[in-house]
Amino acid sequence: MTDWLSPQEWQAVALSLRVSFWATLVALPFGILTAYALARWRFPGRQLLNGLVHLPLILPPVVTGYLLLLGFGTQGPIGGFLENFGIVFAFRWSGAALAAGVMGFPLMTRAIRISIEAVDQKLEEAAGTLGASRPMVFLTVTLPLILPGVLAGAVLCFAKAMGEFGATITFVSNIPGQTQTLPSAIYAFLQVPGGESSAIRLVIVSIIVAMGALIVSEWLAHKAAKRVGGS
Template structure:
């Protein structure tokens, strides 16, 4: 399919792996942060909201540089991860971390809008019947916001697939190790005769992005119908 060579397939598969883990690991945190911003009132709420959306405003290269400063092998956090056996600098795990941070604002925004659309009276009614906050969330709130959760997760996945600036700054562009789909396209465009390979990967990127958006719409409608029923 698409006539891809081994190096191109490696970039595609690595991107899918990076995007999946970036989405899966950040999803619980995304739900928690979105719920906190939508329902809780606490000191520093606006600061948290600003930090969540900061990656959308900062140049991606700046985000990648900050990650490199914080997680390089000589930094305290980088040394701790090295000791734990999970280094991230110049590894595919670092690409997943950078992609997760860049996609996190989109995820949180989609989930937060879904939570704000839920009538708090429904949650209060469940609480008055003796349900704990934990039970209220998973039996009342979560089923109602599930379309938004799915939308946020798929948007974060699609963003992770296309992340370039923060990733290449943080983990470089090492074929077979950190070379994701956008990095491979960039690399092919830097060498004579690489335009054909770059075009093939561009078509793959468009296909994956459209598939993710269509899946998001289909899942949201399906879940919304079930919730309504």
């Protein structure tokens, strides 16, 4: 593939994989915690939290990217504070990962939440009566049962991150080799004469990666479901 793609095209592919991987990895623990809170806990502001989690699905991606720029830019309240520690998101690949993670978070959380709601709480209660603490019940009973949903949510987040464009380009721009992911590279190539061939190659790569992710997720979910079912 390295011979088939130009150096700039390969940079976009590698950066997209890097961004999507870190976006998914960092978002996963927050996704599990949020999904569990929405599925099992009752607290003031629960519906507000649910709305905030799903807001990126409703808002135009450009709006989400602009809000991230306002909050995490070097002049923003969060970004300005983090800059004191040398952490900068705006116009960096890490910012692209942040934007991609925010956009994929609702899909991840929803898939995990549905899995948690499907778990028979009597199994958890039985483990609790045997003396297991709540964290231990979650780790030994709940988590294995929801593993297929966790895997599905992670893959959905990864796939969304690979295809994210609006929020990413608004927050971190389209800098080749630094913030230019697959979608922004395709967009850039389509804006210049003779760039169609490069755009088509990247479209093919996008399709291959997306299909590969779906196939792997189905295989992992099937293996997890078999293990949970004891077959």
